[in-house]
Amino acid sequence: MPIFSNQSVANFLFWLSRKKWLVTAFFISISFFYLPTPEGLSSQGHRTLIIVLTALILIISESIPLPAVAILILIMQVILGVDTADGVASSFMSDAVFFIMGSLMLAVSIVHQGLDKRLALAIVNITGNKTWKIAFGFVAISAIMSSFIGEHTVAAMMLPVALSLIRNAGLDTGKATKLSTLLLFSIAYGCAIGSIGTPSGGGRNVIMIGYLSEFGLGRISYLEWMKYAYPLMLIEIPIAVAILWFTFTPNQKIMDSAVRKLKVSVAKSGKLNNNQIMAIIVFILVFLGWIFLSPIIGLGIVALTGVFFYLSFRLIEWQDITRRTNWGVIILFGAAISLGIQMKQTGAALWVAENVLYSLQFIFQDIEIIRWLFSVVLSGILTNLLSNAATVAVLGPIILDMGGNPIILGMATSISSAFAYLTIVASPTCMIIHSTGLVTSNDYFKAGWKLFLASIFLLFLTSTFYWPLLS
């Protein structure tokens, strides 16, 4: 009799085939643990880098759920002696995590109000019936709105508007056409571009502000961030529209009847109700709070105050928030920020920064260019494989330890981590449009590489010629 039945061997092989990256991460971390600590790196720094490597493998491969990766990071920090349990716990929760938690809850509360029909009407009233103008409207409104309320919220609200227009144009919403690709990418890329505009555009912006302040490298207020990033965001809008239009030129140059049908269907939903008016007022108060109160009480507390009002006024029920909020992402970002702080404190970030600068000096003589290229290109690439907030959480401390102007490098890193144009997994907005079944992974690359290069070039011009004027 064999010790194991064929069924149990098959079950084990299945587990192994799905968890091969977990096993790989385990063996890599064990091997690195027993390797001698490199010169110039502390023992704790060595162990911190093992945790970073393990976490990166597990997040990119998705071989275990994200909350499990987050918990593993915390466990490894304590077990490998990088920090005490209390130390890990205190670095796990910060204003940046409050902000990510609050903004995800705000997103749920705003989407819950069903304001998308109002939004649809506003878009078609502004743009008229020419398809290129509608695409421009989608990019511009997605960008401007997502700069304040976060990209996922806007994408969730804009998606049905685009699909409704596609359906009204007489096309099958289950079949990809150039029109559907154009409109859906207008949302995804518009949201990505917009997310750089203000700190509340994305959790990564707040993570970078948190690092700059925590490491004593500078303070950036909500309005100061806008001064740096908003002009770049506005310039990117027409460029993105042109790239999308020439990549996915649709047959329908005018959408007269589609727009008319949309107006008719939206008109049926009546006027704004009291809840919707209250929801808009609360959000305006939150926005004002971010501008005027965040230097005193923090961006995260302002976001949570907004959630408090939404719940208190019964604009949303707690059950709806708990059901729709991505708690796994919140825990992961908390763990990633905690790891980032450990990288700084153990000297691991500095060690990596020095080695990168030393290695790249053989290619480029100018250290300023090396710093800039490393922060922008690596952030841009990692964000397309990982997640933009996780990218900033891990890369941030390394880049801020490279020397140079920390505000410029920090801003450049945070902004380039929004260039999530190339893959489906790059950001939830990319996944949202992909989930319609109307865009393929090839479509992302077709337009994405052009916008990626254009964005890097624009960022270079802005950070070289405009930002130094503000410093």
Added chain:
Amino acid sequence: MKILIAISSKEFSVPTLSAGMKIAQSFKAKATIVDVGEKINDFSLKEVSMAQERMDSWDIDRPGVDVLEWAFEYLAQNKMINTSSIDAGFPKNTLIEKGSSRAEVFLEGSASDDVNLILRNGNIIEELRDEVQSEGYDVTIIGASQKRGMAYDLIQYIDSSIFVANNYNPNQSYRILLAVDDSPATKKTVKYGVRVAQAFGIGVDILTISTKEEFGEDYKNAASWAAKLLRRSGIEHKNRFEVGDPSDLIASNAGEDHIIVMGASSSNPLKTLFKSSKPLKVLENCKCPILIVK
């Protein structure tokens, strides 16, 4: 008996659904038709679900619902569901979420037992395996795939018999190629072969292959037992004995006008991982539908 039919689109799934429902009818089985959509990553799961809720409020179907609607129309046209269900139309409003990646609609069957329509999201092998394990299906029916490793994953990891509707043409006439040998799975294989032959109303070629010139007693007994069962069931059949490599001979004898019915490998899965197996080789090389009985 429970049968799981995996479909993907109206363009490519007609043969799979047609073959699947014929088999479900022959077994008077409960049929479940499943469409497995793309995997949503953990970072975006809630956000995508929120966007899809907004789509629902605009009366825009989420991906996959159109595939189930097409399946419903196919069942209605072929009168495989009760008239009351047909008259009521496709009940997309009763698509019930069961877990984060599974939603289902229940219909009352006419020709077979009940019919379920299911939407799932994720990796196809993981989702089918989970569905088979949690609901206990006896046969999983699926179209052929060009994906590398798909044949191995199906045979190795799906814990039910597998019918692959490879090049199946509902308008073509087929015969069953029933591969028998001395393995313990042969009896079950023959019983399944009989039911499939009855479902399609076709004859059976019993194929016994030995790697040696001499056929052992067990081989001969298996062939004669199969012939006896087919005779009793009133199915026209022929007996063939051939010598050579079983995988090559089964695929070449089947050509494009047979439905192969054969037993799953009883070898250790670890050995199969490195050395392949008879059913896997046949599935990779044949140009016709194949049922691998577990």
